Amino acid sequence: MRVGGWSVLVLHAAVVAAVSLWVFPRTPGMLFDGLDGSYMQTTLQHQFAATSPALGFAMNPLQGLGDLWFNFNAWLSPPHVLVHGLLPRAPASGVLFQAAVYAAHAVVLFVAVAVTMASLGMAWGHAIAGGWVLLLGLFPYFGQPLVYPIVQLQPNTALTIAVTLFAIVIVARMGRRGPGAPSNSGVDMAWLLVLLALAAHVVLISPSAVMQVGPLAALATLGLAAGADTRREAVVKLGGPALVVVVLAALGFAQFAYGVVAYTAVNVWGGEFEPTATTWYHVSILFQHSTHGLGGPLLAGVGLVGLGYSSIADAGQLKWVARAGLALVASSVLFGAAALMLGFWKGPAAVRFEAPLWGLYAAFGARVVLVALDALRVRLPGLPGKMPLGPRVLAAFALVPASLVVTVAMVNGRGGERSWSFPPSRPPMIETLHERIGLAPGRALRGRVATFQLLQEAGSTTWFKFHEADAARMRASGNDFNTVGLWYFDIPTVLEYAPTISPALYRATTRLLARPEDEQIRNVLVLRRINVPALAALGVSHIITDAPVPSLPLAATEQTHADETLYLHEIPGAIGGGASPTSVVTVGNFDAALDRIGDEGFDPHEMVAVMPPDVDGTDLDGLSKASDISVRMIRSGFEVSASAGSRALVVLPLEFSRCLIWTPRDPASGAATLFRVNALETGVLFEKQLDGELRYFTGPFWNAGCRLQDAREFRAALAP
Numbered sequence: 136m137r138v139g140g141w142s143v144l145v146l147h148a149a150v151v152a153a154v155s156l157w158v159f160p161r162t163p164g165m166l167f168d169g170l171d172g173s174y175m176q177t178t179l180q181h182q183f184a185a186t187s188p189a190l191g192f193a194m195n196p197l198q199g200l201g202d203l204w205f206n207f208n209a210w211l212s213p214p215h216v217l218v219h220g221l222l223p224r225a226p227a228s229g230v231l232f233q234a235a236v237y238a239a240h241a242v243v244l245f246v247a248v249a250v251t252m253a254s255l256g257m258a259w260g261h262a263i264a265g266g267w268v269l270l271l272g273l274f275p276y277f278g279q280p281l282v283y284p285i286v287q288l289q290p291n292t293a294l295t296i297a298v299t300l301f302a303i304v305i306v307a308r309m310g311r312r313g314p315g316a317p318s319n320s321g322v323d324m325a326w327l328l329v330l331l332a333l334a335a336h337v338v339l340i341s342p343s344a345v346m347q348v349g350p351l352a353a354l355a356t357l358g359l360a361a362g363a364d365t366r367r368e369a370v371v372k373l374g375g376p377a378l379v380v381v382v383l384a385a386l387g388f389a390q391f392a393y394g395v396v397a398y399t400a401v402n403v404w405g406g407e408f409e410p411t412a413t414t415w416y417h418v419s420i421l422f423q424h425s426t427h428g429l430g431g432p433l434l435a436g437v438g439l440v441g442l443g444y445s446s447i448a449d450a451g452q453l454k455w456v457a458r459a460g461l462a463l464v465a466s467s468v469l470f471g472a473a474a475l476m477l478g479f480w481k482g483p484a485a486v487r488f489e490a491p492l493w494g495l496y497a498a499f500g501a502r503v504v505l506v507a508l509d510a511l512r513v514r515l516p517g518l519p520g521k522m523p524l525g526p527r528v529l530a531a532f533a534l535v536p537a538s539l540v541v542t543v544a545m546v547n548g549r550g551g552e553r554s555w556s557f558p559p560s561r562p563p564m565i566e567t568l569h570e571r572i573g574l575a576p577g578r579a580l581r582g583r584v585a586t587f588q589l590l591q592e593a594g595s596t597t598w599f600k601f602h603e604a605d606a607a608r609m610r611a612s613g614n615d616f617n618t619v620g621l622w623y624f625d626i627p628t629v630l631e632y633a634p635t636i637s638p639a640l641y642r643a644t645t646r647l648l649a650r651p652e653d654e655q656i657r658n659v660l661v662l663r664r665i666n667v668p669a670l671a672a673l674g675v676s677h678i679i680t681d682a683p684v685p686s687l688p689l690a691a692t693e694q695t696h697a698d699e700t701l702y703l704h705e706i707p708g709a710i711g712g713g714a715s716p717t718s719v720v721t722v723g724n725f726d727a728a729l730d731r732i733g734d735e736g737f738d739p740h741e742m743v744a745v746m747p748p749d750v751d752g753t754d755l756d757g758l759s760k761a762s763d764i765s766v767r768m769i770r771s772g773f774e775v776s777a778s779a780g781s782r783a784l785v786v787l788p789l790e791f792s793r794c795l796i797w798t799p800r801d802p803a804s805g806a807a808t809l810f811r812v813n814a815l816e817t818g819v820l821f822e823k824q825l826d827g828e829l830r831y832f833t834g835p836f837w838n839a840g841c842r843l844q845d846a847r848e849f850r851a852a853l854a855p
Contacts, residue, residue, distance in 0.1 A: 140259040144249050147263055150533040151245045151270065154540050155238035158276055164553040165275035165287060166233040170602070172288040173557040173619045174205075174632065180227035181622070182209040183219055185576055186771045190339055191391065191834020193771040196574055197622050199631035199640045200583075200673065200790035200815065201831065203842075206395060206635050211340040212291060214239035228558040228623075240286075240293040241270055244494075247297035252498045254304045256453045260532070261505055265498030267536045272434050272497065276540045281430030282493070283420045283486065292490055295344050298337055299491035302352045305330045306359055307452050310371030327375045334379050335388060338835070342392035343634065346483070351491040352376075354463050358455035387839030394833065394842030398849070399634065400641035401481050401657040408657045409597075410478040417484035418471030420493075438496025439464065441503035460495040467492070481657055483634075555606075559620040560613030564679070564693040564703050572676060572711075573625045580766040580773065582676025582711040583788070585629040585648070586617040587665055590682040595652040598659050604681075611696035616679055629675050634658045639815040639849055640790060642725065643673070647733045667706060672732040672739040672813055674788025676709040708740065714786045715761035715777070716743040725852040728814035743786055743818065746852060749811040753820065759783045761825070772830030775819065782822050784812075791817040792831060793848070794841035799827040811852075 159166060167176045186193045188210040195204040209215045218225075218235040225232040245266040252262035272282040273293065285292045309326045312319065337348055356376050363369035383389060401408060415422035420431030442464070445457035471485025561569075572582045588604050589596050605615040614620035621628050629648075631640060634657060645655060647669040648662045655661055665684060677690065680702045687704035694700045722728045722744050731737060731744040745755070761783040767774045777785050789795075791811040797819070799807065805822040812818035819825065833841050 147533050148242050148246055150537050152238055152242050154537050155241045159234035159237050160230050163230045166237055168553055169288050169555050173555045175289050176227045177619050177622050178205050179209050191832055194831030197627045202637050202790050203635045205633045206343050207341045237290050240290040241274055244293040244297045245270055247300040248494045248498055251300040251304045254307055255456055256451050261502040264501040268501045269497035272430055277543050282434055283431050295347050296491050296494050299348045299351050300494050303355045306356050306372055309375050310368035323371055331379045338388045338392050342395040351463050354459040355456050358459035362455035387835035390839040391835040398842040398846040400636045400638045403638035405481040408481045409654055411480055411484050412475040417486055419468055419489055434496050437500035441499030444503045445499055556609050556613045559623050564691045565624055567691050568626045569624045574627045574768055575625045576768050576770055580712040582709055583627045583629050583674055584677045585675050586679040588681045597654045598656050598661050608695045630660055632659045643729055643815050646729050666733050668737050669733040670706045671709040674710050676706055676711050678704050710739045710788055712766040713764045714740045716741050717758040718742045719755045720744045725814055732813050743812050745812050761785050772828055775829050777825040785819045786812055787817045789817045790815050793844040794831050794833045794838050796830050797827055
């Protein structure tokens with residue numbers, strides 16, 4: 136890679152940044168679009184405001200009963216944290232923040248494609264063209280993206296693609312030597328350390344991203360080793376990544392990553408969920424023409440031609456990476472087709488695993504087109520011959536995509552409208568909930584809200600019908616009153632929207648608060664059963680319904696559109712921020728505990744249900760009543776305090792986990808014991824005075840195996 140090539144790359148990257156920062160503020164409706172995009176913005180806002188930078192995950196206090204944050208650590212995402220550092224006061228809902236985040240991701244992805252392809256031996260002109268093709272297809276420069284709009288919803292997908300390409304670059308450089316130059320173990324060791332850092336970063340930022348990065352990185356490694364010039368190079372290419380895996384496993388990364396995906400509802404109750412793949416749309420962008428136009432099929436189709444051409448006509452590393460790409464395409468499509476036809480897969484759709492291939496599609500596709508054009512110019516009479524793509528020509532080439540993007544942006548004006556209002560509106564009912572139970576650092580935990588809708592619809596229903604009702608409400612009022620419309624205003628809900636929903640929360644809510652005929656999917660909850668005792672025991676102080684509930688106190692009403700009025704009801708006796716029961720009820724298993732807290736006669740302020748393995752012989756007789764219970768949110772956790780005449784128990788409406796860490800403010804004070812109560816809540820046993828901080832944390836260097844322990848204990852608790 137010559138200096139001229141690097142200079143051209145820097146120029147093009149600067150043009151990408153400039154064009155992106157000019158276009159994206161003009162099309163704010165296309166950034167972070169949809170429910171998923173709005174949710175990502177809300178997640179960014181709360182992670183930066185309510186958590187501290189850490190090599191792992193804290194709890195999300197706004198969803199479920201304080202389960203794991205959405206599987207993405209914004210503090211470790213370079214594009215996000217760079218923008219946050221440069222614009223610390225810019226809200227995540229602001230146009231400037233959004234545009235800067237998208238521009239940063241665009242630059243990272245462009246550089247990744249160009250550097251990877253040039254490092255493998257592709258001409259700089261072809262590599263740079265591939266980078267532009269991918270950006271113009273994935274990013275909303277022209278309004279709706281030309282290809283599957285996952286980047287439009289969540290730009291961090293671009294980072295996942297870039298990381299995969301950078302991993303290929305590193306493996307490609309390992310074990311190499313220049314003509315006539317001796318092997319350099321020091322250089323190989325440096326590349327090994329870079330690969331170790333990159334792999335560790337992937338796990339830390341989003342453990343589930345390993346499933347996307349891993350397949351292409353592994354196949355490319357095998358291909359590069361097969362095409363190695365020397366035996367030593369092949370050994371280094373195979374041994375280096377293998378050593379990285381061993382080191383990360385030894386450091387706790389494997390436990391941490393597997394725990395995040397293992398202790399999930401879909402892993403335990405997968406048989407109850409609807410299959411992920413329902414049409415060929417979910418298999419590959421090859422089959423998305425009817426939904427998103429010809430952009431996806433063209434990118435994949437031409438990319439496959441390019442991969443096939445390079446796998447035969449090229450030599451060296453470029454050929455072997457092309458073959459690895461073809462192998463992954465075949466595997467991904469076969470897997471997706473099998474999942475579609477057999478319905479066995481409940482995890483992410485196959486098209487998500489295809490995403491890292493899009494960089495190869497773009498680069499190899501651009502290359503085969505340019506090679507074909509060169510051949511055409513040579514063969515047809517009257518056309519000039521092949522034009523050398525020197526640094527000056529390549530630099531001037533930046534004007535072509537830049538002019539195209541700017542021209543279209545000027546014609547389109549301000550771009551399209553968002554399909555999901557963000558920031559959401561703040562109608563009176565939302566204001567009431569914010570005042571009563573809004574939760575942010577410095578504020579007390581006072582309860583949660585649950586939204587029950589389609590109450591008068593007979594038969595079964597699904598999340599997709601819930602989503603349609605939310606969308607209609609959002610379009611009419613600017614707020615969905617269920618997900619982002621609540622979380623944006625710091626209103627905690629019992630609903631959780633994440634692929635990491637714990638099996639304990641799923642079991643509790645679907646057994647107590649869902650109708651058995653309704654269909655559940657892997658990353659959200661469909662709740663339509665109003666069980667007042669269970670709601671009170673779980674700390675749900677308010678419910679929003681689309682039909683009146685005469686038996687419950689009415690706090691407010693809100694007409695969202697002509698066909699709907701919402702009702703805000705209070706839940707009498709909800710423990711809100713905590714309770715101190717003195718009567719202990721022993722039950723045999725998890726479901727028995729759920730049945731107990733759902734009984735009409737269960738008073739969570741006076742009674743607590745426990746399972747013998749959880750208390751492990753702890754004496755719970757003669758408990759005194761705690762007073763002055765305070766549960767106040769801090770960054771990444773809660774401050775908890777209480778006092779009692781003797782030994783007392785405080786029940787917190789927070790999900791119990793072995794990832795919870797109790798730290799007393801005064802090390803000299805008495806110890807506190809944490810254990811599971813009421814099936815999934817946290818009990819804190821103390822003597823006379825309780826004063827400390829309760830945090831949830833799991834990471835490779837601290838509490839790496841806590842979610843795996845949760846999984847083991849939960850399965851044991853299910854036993855009859």
